[in-house]
Amino acid sequence: MHLTTTPAPPYYAVIFTSILSPQDAGYHEASDRMFELVATSPGFLGYDSVRDTDRIGITVAYFKDEASIATWRDQPEHVTTRHRGRTEWYEAFQVRVARVERAYGSPT
Amino acid sequence: MHLTTTPAPPYYAVIFTSILSPQDAGYHEASDRMFELVATSPGFLGYDSVRDTDRIGITVAYFKDEASIATWRDQPEHVTTRHRGRTEWYEAFQVRVARVERAYGSPT
Numbered sequence: 691m692h693l694t695t696t697p698a699p700p701y702y703a704v705i706f707t708s709i710l711s712p713q714d715a716g717y718h719e720a721s722d723r724m725f726e727l728v729a730t731s732p733g734f735l736g737y738d739s740v741r742d743t744d745r746i747g748i749t750v751a752y753f754k755d756e757a758s759i760a761t762w763r764d765q766p767e768h769v770t771t772r773h774r775g776r777t778e779w780y781e782a783f784q785v786r787v788a789r790v791e792r793a794y795g796s797p798t
Numbered sequence: 799m800h801l802t803t804t805p806a807p808p809y810y811a812v813i814f815t816s817i818l819s820p821q822d823a824g825y826h827e828a829s830d831r832m833f834e835l836v837a838t839s840p841g842f843l844g845y846d847s848v849r850d851t852d853r854i855g856i857t858v859a860y861f862k863d864e865a866s867i868a869t870w871r872d873q874p875e876h877v878t879t880r881h882r883g884r885t886e887w888y889e890a891f892q893v894r895v896a897r898v899e900r901a902y903g904s905p906t
Contacts, residue, residue, distance in 0.1 A: 692890075693890055693892050696894075705811060738815045740848045740850045740855060740856045741848065741850060746801070746848050747848060750813055750815075776904070780904065782800075783904050785902055787899055787900050788897055789896055790813075790895070791895055791897060792894075793893065795891050795892035795893055796884070796892070
């Protein structure tokens with residue numbers, strides 16, 4: 691249980707919010723696999739991910755730059771899984787791409 | 799149970815991640831009050847907030863611009879409650895301020 695740490699800004703955040711359908715067969719395995727895979731993607735910096743008991747989830751993934759986001763977006767296994775997410779597992783989702791300009795917090 | 803909707807970018811996101819201490823007396827009332835109060839803050843656009851059973855939370859609050867973030871930061875009751883959060887309720891926290899550059903998602 692920890693919060694991810696990231697280098698000094700600027701860097702990018704992909705903010706993914708979703709509502710998970712009760713029909714989620716295969717979702718958790720696929721989600722675990724995506725977190726495993728993104729960790730190897732060039733320019734990936736870390737992520738925080740939480741889902742509550744109402745099935746609402748927020749994942750924020752941090753990347754070095756826009757090119758790193760594009761590399762992950764186009765990763766073939768991710769493309770396939772993302773499509774399954776949108777057609778099978780999520781009742782609703784939103785993606786926001788943002789440039790982190792400043793950051794602070796408690797000692798880590 | 800819903801995801802917030804926001805206008806077309808650009809706008810700003812304040813990404814707040816935290817680990818809530820087991821000693822959280824007063825936290826939930828204060829949190830509810832802050833969500834009530836921020837809704838009246840000029841330039842506030844909406845938020846998504848999730849906390850899981852491991853006590854890790856992510857709240858992303860959306861604002862029109864940096865001036866709106868500063869107004870909320872300096873709101874007196876928020877200043878007081880934020881201080882309580884950092885000294886009493888949170889084992890760890892991180893704040894990231896980011897400029898949302900693009901957004902997309904399922905129909906809302």
